[in-house]
Amino acid sequence: MPQDFTAPVLSNIDLGHRNFLLEFAAADVASATEPGQFFMIGIPHADILLRRPFSVCGVPGTFDESEAGRLQVLYKCVGAGTDLLATLKEGARLHVLGPLGRGFSMPDSPRSRPLLVAGGIGSAPFPALARSFLAAGIIPRMIYGARSAADLPLLDWFRKSCSDVLVTTDDGSHGTKGLVTAPLADLLAADGKDTIVYACGPEPMLRAVARLTIGAGVPCELSLEAHMACGFGVCLGCVVPTRTGPSGDTGYERVCVEGPVMRAERLAW
Amino acid sequence: MVKPDLSVALGPLRLKNPVIAASGTFGYGTEFLPFLDLSELGGLVVKGLSLEPRVGNPPPRIVETPAGMLNAIGLQNVGVDAFVREKLPALAGYDTVVLANVFGETEEEYALACARLDGAPGLGAIELNVSCPNTEAGGMIFGNDPIALGRVTRACRRSTRLPLLVKLSPNVTDIREGARAAEAEGADALSLVNTFVGMAVDVDRRRPVLANVAGGLSGPAIRPLAVWMTWQASRAVKIPVVGMGGILTARDALEFILAGASAVQVGTANFIQPDACIRVIRGLEDHLTSRGLSSIREIVGTLETGEGRRS
Numbered sequence: 258m259p260q261d262f263t264a265p266v267l268s269n270i271d272l273g274h275r276n277f278l279l280e281f282a283a284a285d286v287a288s289a290t291e292p293g294q295f296f297m298i299g300i301p302h303a304d305i306l307l308r309r310p311f312s313v314c315g316v317p318g319t320f321d322e323s324e325a326g327r328l329q330v331l332y333k334c335v336g337a338g339t340d341l342l343a344t345l346k347e348g349a350r351l352h353v354l355g356p357l358g359r360g361f362s363m364p365d366s367p368r369s370r371p372l373l374v375a376g377g378i379g380s381a382p383f384p385a386l387a388r389s390f391l392a393a394g395i396i397p398r399m400i401y402g403a404r405s406a407a408d409l410p411l412l413d414w415f416r417k418s419c420s421d422v423l424v425t426t427d428d429g430s431h432g433t434k435g436l437v438t439a440p441l442a443d444l445l446a447a448d449g450k451d452t453i454v455y456a457c458g459p460e461p462m463l464r465a466v467a468r469l470t471i472g473a474g475v476p477c478e479l480s481l482e483a484h485m486a487c488g489f490g491v492c493l494g495c496v497v498p499t500r501t502g503p504s505g506d507t508g509y510e511r512v513c514v515e516g517p518v519m520r521a522e523r524l525a526w
Numbered sequence: 527m528v529k530p531d532l533s534v535a536l537g538p539l540r541l542k543n544p545v546i547a548a549s550g551t552f553g554y555g556t557e558f559l560p561f562l563d564l565s566e567l568g569g570l571v572v573k574g575l576s577l578e579p580r581v582g583n584p585p586p587r588i589v590e591t592p593a594g595m596l597n598a599i600g601l602q603n604v605g606v607d608a609f610v611r612e613k614l615p616a617l618a619g620y621d622t623v624v625l626a627n628v629f630g631e632t633e634e635e636y637a638l639a640c641a642r643l644d645g646a647p648g649l650g651a652i653e654l655n656v657s658c659p660n661t662e663a664g665g666m667i668f669g670n671d672p673i674a675l676g677r678v679t680r681a682c683r684r685s686t687r688l689p690l691l692v693k694l695s696p697n698v699t700d701i702r703e704g705a706r707a708a709e710a711e712g713a714d715a716l717s718l719v720n721t722f723v724g725m726a727v728d729v730d731r732r733r734p735v736l737a738n739v740a741g742g743l744s745g746p747a748i749r750p751l752a753v754w755m756t757w758q759a760s761r762a763v764k765i766p767v768v769g770m771g772g773i774l775t776a777r778d779a780l781e782f783i784l785a786g787a788s789a790v791q792v793g794t795a796n797f798i799q800p801d802a803c804i805r806v807i808r809g810l811e812d813h814l815t816s817r818g819l820s821s822i823r824e825i826v827g828t829l830e831t832g833e834g835r836r837s
Contacts, residue, residue, distance in 0.1 A: 306590055306594065484586055492597070498584070
């Protein structure tokens with residue numbers, strides 16, 4: 258059940274290159290928050306009207322130093338809302354609504370081998386998810402792509418927590434020059450058995466990942482992002498085209514309620 | 527201390543307080559159950575309904591703008607029949623007035639939709655949407671033309687015994703013309719305003735931000751425009767007026783009430799603060815108490831204007 262509460266900022270760490278890790282107190286909901294769910298966060302008395310959606314990055318236990326009753330979100334400054342958020346110091350107040358939406362599903366089979374595919378700030382929901390796998394004794398693999406070396410927040414954390422982190426950058430400033438789809442295609446072709454892909458990043462990347470995984474018959478969950486006003490299903494602003502009918506009829510579903518995590522084959526892109 | 531009386535009447539419709547959740551911002555009501563007790567609301571207007579279900583416009587559908595937001599949802603809805611069958615029963619246990627917002631492409635569609643809603647258990651009133659700016663089917667052709675608006679009001683009036691509100695478009699030269707036309711054809715009350723047509727441009731991509739190009743502007747940005755139109759409309763007709771446009775707080779609601787609104791609708795605020803309506807109700811109660819007023823009805827339309835000001 259989501260809650261609407263006022264929360265103090267506990268820390269707002271500048272990770273460099275306009276990426277920030279924000280920690281806030283959420284005593285009543287932190288332990289009930291699932292990887293892939295999100296929060297609507299607003300700043301009281303700001304000149305910004307609507308709250309903004311943020312995937313939960315860390316739940317209690319995700320980061321070594323994280324304590325009970327606290328949550329973390331990872332964000333990049335991309336506009337007026339996030340620019341203002343970046344100015345907040347410890348003790349500042351947030352209007353928080355959540356947890357919201359459907360998160361990632363954990364695989365049914367113990368043989369399943371999760372593969373995280375992140376594009377830049379799209380890595381945001383994966384620390385909490387990776388920690389769930391680690392807690393279940395599964396070490397996830399990862400492909401982490403970005404425009405350049407500057408756009409790979411928490412890369413060191415992922416290197417410690419995942420196996421075989423493959424990095425790609427558009428400009429070749431870190432890892433292999435190119436897109437995440439190249440190593441993903443190789444990996445699915447060579448060693449796709451029992452793989453489950455979890456992807457989050459820009460929409461063109463998600464479309465490409467969906468095509469590849471559907472083609473390879475590999476299950477894939479996508480964490481989607483959309484502009485939304487409310488976060489709980491009433492504004493209908495955040496819809497994506499999906500196959501909703503039994504015969505594959507297309508319609509629209511809400512990222513905030515039916516998502517933000519959806520199976521790749523559900524999207525009618 | 528006796529609690530002040532917040533109850534109001536909109537023609538035959540009695541509300542326990544003057545705060546109604548606005549159509550398109552309150553889903554089908556049940557989405558708000560985690561955040562508030564629906565029984566505390568004066569009323570709620572569900573998402574606009576058409577005879578047949580509609581999928582709505584392609585995304586992007588919304589964008590924040592200065593002190594407001596543009597939306598072009600395109601009247602996505604489950605249709606009148608599914609509403610009566612699946613959505614309305616879920617509201618049966620709550621002590622509030624449920625209003626169905628209705629739109630169509632033709633007079634006949636409006637009238638048929640009203641007829642199907644007539645007698646639906648638990649439905650308190652119908653609000654005609656003749657003012658959605660985002661679809662060809664949104665009734666804007668009726669909202670822009672007082673004669674067409676009068677005709678569609680008459681057709682619906684004949685199709686239902688439920689109290690009938692007509693929701694006016696602000697995208698007109700003179701709000702009073704539509705107000706008078708709806709009154710003349712049997713509307714029990716008016717609600718105004720719907721959103722103003724607007725547009726935002728993504729300068730980097732050289733494209734409109736919304737896939738629909740234009741959208742409806744709501745939020746505090748439109749409040750002074752809406753208060754002005756409420757003032758004008760309430761002086762042009764004898765039937766009650768429900769004011770709306772960017773109400774976030776009780777003080778905002780009081781602007782409309784003093785300007786002539788018998789009740790108000792809270793819209794965009796529901797997105798920002800899911801219990802916004804409750805906060806407005808509490809604020810109105812506090813306002814009356816602190817001024818020693820026993821009823822909200824005492825202050826409706828009591829705006830004092832100086833001699834010689836334009837009316």
